[in-house]
Amino acid sequence: MRVYNFAAGPSTLPECVLEKAQKEFLDFAGTGMSVTEISHRDKAYESVVKGAEALTRELLGVPDDYAVIFVQGGASTQFAAVPLNLMHGGKADYIVTGNFAKKAWQEGKLYGEAVKIGDSSDKVYTYIPDVDKLDYTDGADYVHITSNNTIFGSRYSKLPKCKAPLVADMSSEIFSREINVSDFGVIYAGAQKNLAPAGVTIVIAKRSLIQEPLAICPTMLRWKVQDENGSLYNTPPAFSIYMAKLVLENLKEKGGVKAIQQVNEYKAKLLYDFIDNSKLYKNNILPEFRSIMNVPFVTGSEELDAKFVAEAKKAGLVSLKGHRLVGGMRASIYNAMPVDGVKALIEFMKKFETENK
Amino acid sequence: MRVYNFAAGPSTLPECVLEKAQKEFLDFAGTGMSVTEISHRDKAYESVVKGAEALTRELLGVPDDYAVIFVQGGASTQFAAVPLNLMHGGKADYIVTGNFAKKAWQEGKLYGEAVKIGDSSDKVYTYIPDVDKLDYTDGADYVHITSNNTIFGSRYSKLPKCKAPLVADMSSEIFSREINVSDFGVIYAGAQKNLAPAGVTIVIAKRSLIQEPLAICPTMLRWKVQDENGSLYNTPPAFSIYMAKLVLENLKEKGGVKAIQQVNEYKAKLLYDFIDNSKLYKNNILPEFRSIMNVPFVTGSEELDAKFVAEAKKAGLVSLKGHRLVGGMRASIYNAMPVDGVKALIEFMKKFETENK
Numbered sequence: 001m002r003v004y005n006f007a008a009g010p011s012t013l014p015e016c017v018l019e020k021a022q023k024e025f026l027d028f029a030g031t032g033m034s035v036t037e038i039s040h041r042d043k044a045y046e047s048v049v050k051g052a053e054a055l056t057r058e059l060l061g062v063p064d065d066y067a068v069i070f071v072q073g074g075a076s077t078q079f080a081a082v083p084l085n086l087m088h089g090g091k092a093d094y095i096v097t098g099n100f101a102k103k104a105w106q107e108g109k110l111y112g113e114a115v116k117i118g119d120s121s122d123k124v125y126t127y128i129p130d131v132d133k134l135d136y137t138d139g140a141d142y143v144h145i146t147s148n149n150t151i152f153g154s155r156y157s158k159l160p161k162c163k164a165p166l167v168a169d170m171s172s173e174i175f176s177r178e179i180n181v182s183d184f185g186v187i188y189a190g191a192q193k194n195l196a197p198a199g200v201t202i203v204i205a206k207r208s209l210i211q212e213p214l215a216i217c218p219t220m221l222r223w224k225v226q227d228e229n230g231s232l233y234n235t236p237p238a239f240s241i242y243m244a245k246l247v248l249e250n251l252k253e254k255g256g257v258k259a260i261q262q263v264n265e266y267k268a269k270l271l272y273d274f275i276d277n278s279k280l281y282k283n284n285i286l287p288e289f290r291s292i293m294n295v296p297f298v299t300g301s302e303e304l305d306a307k308f309v310a311e312a313k314k315a316g317l318v319s320l321k322g323h324r325l326v327g328g329m330r331a332s333i334y335n336a337m338p339v340d341g342v343k344a345l346i347e348f349m350k351k352f353e354t355e356n357k
Numbered sequence: 358m359r360v361y362n363f364a365a366g367p368s369t370l371p372e373c374v375l376e377k378a379q380k381e382f383l384d385f386a387g388t389g390m391s392v393t394e395i396s397h398r399d400k401a402y403e404s405v406v407k408g409a410e411a412l413t414r415e416l417l418g419v420p421d422d423y424a425v426i427f428v429q430g431g432a433s434t435q436f437a438a439v440p441l442n443l444m445h446g447g448k449a450d451y452i453v454t455g456n457f458a459k460k461a462w463q464e465g466k467l468y469g470e471a472v473k474i475g476d477s478s479d480k481v482y483t484y485i486p487d488v489d490k491l492d493y494t495d496g497a498d499y500v501h502i503t504s505n506n507t508i509f510g511s512r513y514s515k516l517p518k519c520k521a522p523l524v525a526d527m528s529s530e531i532f533s534r535e536i537n538v539s540d541f542g543v544i545y546a547g548a549q550k551n552l553a554p555a556g557v558t559i560v561i562a563k564r565s566l567i568q569e570p571l572a573i574c575p576t577m578l579r580w581k582v583q584d585e586n587g588s589l590y591n592t593p594p595a596f597s598i599y600m601a602k603l604v605l606e607n608l609k610e611k612g613g614v615k616a617i618q619q620v621n622e623y624k625a626k627l628l629y630d631f632i633d634n635s636k637l638y639k640n641n642i643l644p645e646f647r648s649i650m651n652v653p654f655v656t657g658s659e660e661l662d663a664k665f666v667a668e669a670k671k672a673g674l675v676s677l678k679g680h681r682l683v684g685g686m687r688a689s690i691y692n693a694m695p696v697d698g699v700k701a702l703i704e705f706m707k708k709f710e711t712e713n714k
Binding site: 001002003005007008009010011012013015018019021022025026027031032033034036037038039040042072073074075076077079080081084107110111190192197198199200215216218219220221233234235236237238239240243316318319 | 358359360362364365366367368369370372375376378379382383384388389390391393394395396397399428429430431432433434436437438441464467468547549554555556557572573575576577578590591592593594595596597600673675676
C-alpha cells in the first residue's frame with residue numbers, strides 16, 4: 001500500500017508520473033530499450049533533455065539570456081561551482097540562514113574571501129535577517145542565499161536588493177512558488193525535492209556572468225561548458241532528467257507554478273494553523289519566514305517525539321523524523337504531496353494529541 | 358519488441374534486472390514508496406549502498422585498505438578529482454591512448470605538470486605503447502591510464518610497472534575481466550557501461566593515498582570525505598546505485614567476473630574472427646590490444662557504413678554507428694549483451710556483405 005512520504009529529499013513524486021515511468025520502463029518511446037539503456041546521443045533521448053529544458057523555461061519564465069543546464073553532484077557540488085565560476089574579484093557575500101547556507105559559505109572560503117554578512121544562528125535559524133539592513137561588501141562578486149532552509153523550515157519573505165548578482169540555492173523550493181528569474185544571477189537546485197529522483201541538479205544562470213570560470217575550475221563544473229553542450233558534454237544522469245521532464249509535464253497539466261503555489265500555500269496553512277491552535281505541537285519559526293515546503297514541529301518531549309514518529313509510520317505517514325540538528329518532527333510537503341496527505345497527517349496529529357494528554 | 362542495443366554507454370542492461378526494477382518500481386522492499394522517493398537515510402535504502410559496496414568488494418576482490426565509493430559526475434569529473442586528490446608533488450604521468458585518456462591528461466594540466474609519457478595518436482590510437490619502454494617521471498604523484506578505450510576499441514594487454522601509484526579509468530571494462538586491485542592506487546569508472554544506468558561513478562582507492570586532497574579540491578570531489586561518509590555525504594544518486602546493486606547481484610549469480618570474462622572473450626572472438634575472415638569489414642586495432650568490450654569496424658565506404666547502420670537498425674540491431682572521431686561502426690558488447698545478440702549481429706553482417714558485394 002502506498003504511504004504518505006514526508007521525507008525532505010529524496011521525496012514523494014507524483015504517483016501518475018511513477019506509473020508512467022513504470023509502464024514504459026522496458027520500452028521507452030517505442031525504441032525497444034529502457035530509458036536507462038538508450039544512448040544520450042539518440043534522437044529519442046535528446047528530446048528528453050531539450051524537453052526538460054523547454055519546460056523549465058516555460059514554467060519559470062526563464063529569459064533567453066539565461067542558461068538552463070542539468071548537471072550532477074547535487075547542490076553540494078554547486079557550493080564549489082558557484083565561487084569557481086563567479087569569484088573573479090576574490091570576494092563574495094553569504095547570508096547564513098541554515099545548515100546548507102553555512103556549508104555553501106564554508107566552501108566559498110576555499111576559493112576566496114567569503115564574507116558572512118548575515119547569520120541567524122543566534123536564534124537557531126528561526127528567522128531570516130532583514131536583508132535591507134545588511135552590510136553588503138563593495139565589489140563582491142555575488143551575494144549567496146539559500147532561499148528555503150530544508151532543515152530549519154524557514155524561507156525568505158523578501159529578496160536582498162544588492163548590486164552584486166544574487167545567487168540562490170533553491171533546492172527545496174524550486175517550482176513551488178512564483179519567482180522572477182531576472183532577480184537572480186544564478187539559481188541552482190538539487191532535483192530530489194520538487195523535480196525528480198536524486199542525481200540531477202538544475203542550474204539557471206545569466207550567460208553574461210558565466211563566460212570565464214576560474215582557471216582551477218574543473219571542466220565538468222564549468223557552467224559555460226555545460227551550456228554550450230546542451231547538458232550533454234558527457235553522459236548525463238539520463239534517468240533523472242527523464243523523470244524531471246515527466247514531473248514538469250505533470251506540473252504544467254496541473255496549471256503550472258502559479259496553480260501549485262496556491263495548493264502549497266493551502267496545504268501549509270492547514271498544517272501551521274493546526275499546529276498553532278494545538279496545545280501539544282509547536283513550530284518555532286517566525287511566522288513571516290515559515291517555509292511552505294518544510295514544516296518542523298516538536299512536542300517538547302524527546303520521548304513523545306519518538307513515539308509520534310513510530311506510530312505515524314505504522315499509520316502510513318513515513319519519514320516524519322526531524323533532522324538531527326533540530327530534533328522533533330518535520331513534514332516536508334513538496335509539490336507532489338497531495339492535500340489528502342496533509343489532512344491525513346493532521347488527523348493523526350489530533351488523535352495522537354488526544355491519546356497523549 | 359526488445360532490440361539488441363550496441364550503444365557504447367548508456368548501454369544495454371540485463372533484461373531480468375530491468376524487469377525486477379519495473380516490478381517493484383512503486384513499492385521498494387515493501388516500503389510503500391518507490392526507490393526513487395525513499396530517503397537515503399532510511400534503513401531500507403542504506404542497505405542498498407552498503408550492498409552495492411559489499412558486492413563490489415566481493416566480485417573484484419577489493420582489499421580492506423581500499424575505499425569503495427559511489428559518486429556523481431561521470432569519469433569526466435574524476436579527470437579533475439584525480440589530480441585534486443593526488444597531485445601533491447605537482448607532477449604526474451599520463452599515457453594517452455585515446456580520446457578520454459587525452460581529456461584526462463588535459464584536465465591534469467589545470468592542476469600541475471601533467472607529463473604525457475606515451476601517445477599512440479600517431480597511428481590513430483590503434484595500439485598501446487609498450488609500457489616497459491616508457492620514460493616514467495621521477496617523483497611523479499601517479500601514472501594515469503585509460504585501461505580500455507571505448508571509442509577506438511583498444512585495451513592494455515599488460516599494465517605499466519611503475520613506482521608511482523597507477524590510476525586507471527576503467528569505465529568501459531570494469532567487471533568485464535579479472536583484475537588485481539592491488540596493482541592500482543586508484544580505479545574509477547562511470548557506471549553506464551557494465552554497472553548501471555548513467556549517473557553514478559565508482560571509485561576504488563587505496564586509503565593511504567587519499568588522506569590529503571589539495572586545498573582547492575571541492576569537498577564533493579574529496580574521496581576521503583565520501584569514504585568517511587559511506588558515499589552518503591550528501592544525497593547520492595539513489596536510483597543508479599540501486600540498479601548497480603541489482604546488476605552486481607545478477608553478475609554474482611552468473612558466476613562472477615571470472616565467468617563473465619569467459620563469455621566476453623567468447624563473444625569478442627566470434628565477432629573478431631568473423632571480421633578478420635570477411636572481405637567487407639575491417640578492424641584496425643593491433644590484435645594484441647583489441648578490446649573485448651568495444652569492437653569498431655568499417656567497410657571502407659562511408660556510404661556503405663551509413664547504409665549498414667540504417668539497415669541494422671531496421672533489423673533490431675541498434676546504436677551501431679561509430680563515434681564521430683572514428684566513423685564506421687562500433688559494436689559495444691558489454692557484460693549484458695547476450696551471446697545471441699552478437700550472433701544476430703554476425704548473421705546480419707553476413708547478409709549485408711552478400712547483398713552489397
